[in-house]
Amino acid sequence: MKLIYLLFVPLFCTLNTVARDRNQLKSTKTTSADTISDEQVEYRFALGVQLGTDIGGAIPFPFSNVPDVFNPYPKLSPSLGAKLTFPVTSKWTLGAEVTYKKVSIDADARIDNQRFHDDKNNVISRFCGSAEMSMDFTMLEVPLYFKYTFKNQKDRILAGLYGAWIINAKFRNTVTKGYMMTDDKVYNGSIDPGNPLHINFSNILDSWDMGMIVGYERQLFPRIELGLRFSCGFKDIFKPSNQYFDYKMLHMRGTLVLSYNLFNIKPPKLNPFK
Amino acid sequence: MRKYYGILLLALGILSSCEKVSKLSDDARIASFTIIDQTEGVILDKEGITINNNVVTIPLDYGRKLFPLTIKANMKFSSTTDDVISVDETPLNLKEITFNDVYTPQTFYLISESGVPHLGQIILKDKNNADITNFHITNYTEEEVGVTIHDNNIRINFKVDFDWPVTIEAEITRNGKVKIGSAESPFIFSGPNDKKQITLIAEDNQDERVWNIQVVPTIENSNFESWINVGTSKINIDPTPGIGLGWATANNSFVQGTTPVPYQNGYAAQLQTGIQNLSGLGIGELITAGTIFTGYFKMNISALSNPPLMTYFGIPFIMRPKSISIDAKYEAGVKFQQSEKVGQNSYKIKDLAGTDQGRIWVELLRWEGNGNLEYHGDPVEGLKVLGKGEMIFDGANTALRNWNNHTIPIIYDNKYKDLEPTHISIVMTSSRQGDLFIGAKGSTLTVDNVVVNF
Numbered sequence: 001m002k003l004i005y006l007l008f009v010p011l012f013c014t015l016n017t018v019a020r021d022r023n024q025l026k027s028t029k030t031t032s033a034d035t036i037s038d039e040q041v042e043y044r045f046a047l048g049v050q051l052g053t054d055i056g057g058a059i060p061f062p063f064s065n066v067p068d069v070f071n072p073y074p075k076l077s078p079s080l081g082a083k084l085t086f087p088v089t090s091k092w093t094l095g096a097e098v099t100y101k102k103v104s105i106d107a108d109a110r111i112d113n114q115r116f117h118d119d120k121n122n123v124i125s126r127f128c129g130s131a132e133m134s135m136d137f138t139m140l141e142v143p144l145y146f147k148y149t150f151k152n153q154k155d156r157i158l159a160g161l162y163g164a165w166i167i168n169a170k171f172r173n174t175v176t177k178g179y180m181m182t183d184d185k186v187y188n189g190s191i192d193p194g195n196p197l198h199i200n201f202s203n204i205l206d207s208w209d210m211g212m213i214v215g216y217e218r219q220l221f222p223r224i225e226l227g228l229r230f231s232c233g234f235k236d237i238f239k240p241s242n243q244y245f246d247y248k249m250l251h252m253r254g255t256l257v258l259s260y261n262l263f264n265i266k267p268p269k270l271n272p273f274k
Numbered sequence: 275m276r277k278y279y280g281i282l283l284l285a286l287g288i289l290s291s292c293e294k295v296s297k298l299s300d301d302a303r304i305a306s307f308t309i310i311d312q313t314e315g316v317i318l319d320k321e322g323i324t325i326n327n328n329v330v331t332i333p334l335d336y337g338r339k340l341f342p343l344t345i346k347a348n349m350k351f352s353s354t355t356d357d358v359i360s361v362d363e364t365p366l367n368l369k370e371i372t373f374n375d376v377y378t379p380q381t382f383y384l385i386s387e388s389g390v391p392h393l394g395q396i397i398l399k400d401k402n403n404a405d406i407t408n409f410h411i412t413n414y415t416e417e418e419v420g421v422t423i424h425d426n427n428i429r430i431n432f433k434v435d436f437d438w439p440v441t442i443e444a445e446i447t448r449n450g451k452v453k454i455g456s457a458e459s460p461f462i463f464s465g466p467n468d469k470k471q472i473t474l475i476a477e478d479n480q481d482e483r484v485w486n487i488q489v490v491p492t493i494e495n496s497n498f499e500s501w502i503n504v505g506t507s508k509i510n511i512d513p514t515p516g517i518g519l520g521w522a523t524a525n526n527s528f529v530q531g532t533t534p535v536p537y538q539n540g541y542a543a544q545l546q547t548g549i550q551n552l553s554g555l556g557i558g559e560l561i562t563a564g565t566i567f568t569g570y571f572k573m574n575i576s577a578l579s580n581p582p583l584m585t586y587f588g589i590p591f592i593m594r595p596k597s598i599s600i601d602a603k604y605e606a607g608v609k610f611q612q613s614e615k616v617g618q619n620s621y622k623i624k625d626l627a628g629t630d631q632g633r634i635w636v637e638l639l640r641w642e643g644n645g646n647l648e649y650h651g652d653p654v655e656g657l658k659v660l661g662k663g664e665m666i667f668d669g670a671n672t673a674l675r676n677w678n679n680h681t682i683p684i685i686y687d688n689k690y691k692d693l694e695p696t697h698i699s700i701v702m703t704s705s706r707q708g709d710l711f712i713g714a715k716g717s718t719l720t721v722d723n724v725v726v727n728f
Contacts, residue, residue, distance in 0.1 A: 108295040129389025
């Protein structure tokens with residue numbers, strides 16, 4: 001965790017530099033913009049850092065499988081990352097990011113007739129009752145997206161794909177009350193509230209994910225942008241060899257991100273889109 | 275910034291419900307029960323219907339011989355009742371309830387909002403107007419023969435050797451008149467399936483009640499000939515004469531460790547240790563011993579990692595036998611292992627030195643506590659172990675691999691020499707330490723012809 005703070009070092013260094021630059025700019029009364037010019041596209045990479053937080057977790061899909069009584073309790077953790085953008089046209093920008101994030105959520109739910117199917121061990125059960133779950137995914141997320149800038153040069157929307165390496169994943173369930181049924185819905189024993197059933201799915205979670213990302217960004221200050229994103233995984237959180245439910249569980253999360261552009265790298269004669 | 279964060283929370287709120295799980299009620303109750311219609315001829319005391327602790331009691335006034343009885347009912351439940359489900363594969367229809375006899379209740383589960391199941395019953399309360407209150411055998415002593423009366427069944431157990439046919443002379447204390455054509459003392463029983471019937475006619479309303487008299491083994495189905503759901507994954511020993519009154523196994527939807535195998539033109543019970551992989555449930559691999567015992571088994575998902583909590587040992591029994599004898603053979607599995615706890619609730623298998631052992635143990639119990647006996651093998655307040663016997667089947671002893679008749683003497687505790695038992699617990703297992711998840715996959719104890727010796 002301490003290593004994460006190292007990511008702040010270049011930010012602080014750059015803040016000093018930027019402050020100094022600004023002073024110089026003010027004194028010379030020039031109006032060089034950090035935004036992309038509407039008339040003339042400057043083909044330059046922009047490198048920035050970003051800080052954010054995610055709300056979400058793994059959600060049953062199709063959504064009809066989300067229990068009627070479902071109470072999520074999101075846990076906020078900071079995410080830290082770096083982004084690289086490159087303007088393609090005056091309105092379109094290509095972006096890539098690397099973000100280290102932790103997405104955690106606790107939830108409780110009243111589950112009705114959830115089927116659990118363990119083919120390998122010939123175990124099929126159905127569960128009805130109350131359960132608590134706790135999910136925690138630490139991941140390195142790499143989104144790749146196109147960004148569209150509106151005429152006011154401040155509002156942008158983005159859409160793209162992401163890949164994620166799940167560094168550490170925990171998914172624990174505690175079944176507190178209820179009963180089990182056989183596959184043909186015959187009562188098969190109760191859960192003793194004084195002795196809840198703990199189910200740990202952590203070992204059967206997959207180590208990677210990919211999906212789509214959409215979002216909206218607003219430039220608050222010349223170098224600072226605030227973004228709101230939604231990402232949805234395409235693949236089940238479980239390993240393909242461990243499919244227990246009749247539905248998938250997909251990573252879904254909303255992200256609030258504050259980014260700061262550190263550098264503009266302008267390689268000479270670079271205009272690959274010309 | 276707050277606005278954007280609020281949007282995120284709103285999006286999450288779409289998935290969230292207003293109802294809190296913690297606020298869901300654990301309670302589920304039968305609020306009212308009204309009979310709308312019923313089979314003609316049978317007279318029920320509709321004004322006398324009571325509901326107590328989710329048990330609806332309907333007094334029966336007349337019509338025992340007119341069964342089956344079908345009742346159309348209007349049954350209402352508390353607002354905290356989420357569902358009502360059947361206890362078995364029989365579809366539940368509480369709007370039209372059929373009783374095949376007076377003695378068998380309708381049983382179901384009421385499910386609370388939070389999912390907690392509560393047992394519910396509809397029972398018929400028989401009128402005490404055609405009863406046999408005592409069945410005293412006069413041609414054998416109490417040391418030679420015992421009698422139990424349950425519902426409309428009189429069961430005679432011999433404590434000594436006897437030959438078929440057997441003659442029983444009895445003095446019967448009853449109310450009501452004996453219907454012409456009923457069996458009369460002396461009763462001559464030609465075999466174990468021979469059943470004599472006495473029909474009593476109530477003097478107040480002429481209603482009839484049929485009583486069955488049978489000579490049965492001390493513990494019924496002790497030759498393990500009768501099984502239920504044979505050929506399916508729900509195979510189990512027939513618990514005759516009723517659940518909690520005869521033999522039981524720990525077979526469940528996850529494990530079927532006890533199955534019938536051919537022996538002596540019939541069946542024996544084969545108890546086999548296996549490894550149940552419950553990794554998907556996060557429990558891991560569990561060594562599961564096959565078992566057969568007197569009592570009943572109640573599945574409790576929370577107790578998957580503590581199986582003794584699901585086995586309720588002991589059936590009613592009031593005699594002091596000297597020993598039990600049994601046909602048995604035992605062969606231990608190759609790899610002796612233990613499911614070792616590695617987390618809060620998960621297990622991993624490790625190898626152990628040694629050889630697996632089977633075990634048969636018997637205890638004569640006296641229950642002096644309140645309510646029904648709940649005995650899982652550990653000491654219980656109010657329960658006295660009057661006598662016990664045990665036999666260990668050591669897998670290292672290859673002589674045990676062949677069928678043999680073994681006798682297990684019962685040693686009684688002198689300090690309880692004046693007390694009579696109330697229950698007997700006989701437990702057989704393919705792995706002696708199966709309750710600790712110690713055993714060997716493939717260990718097999720095969721048993722048959724359990725005889726209680728007096």
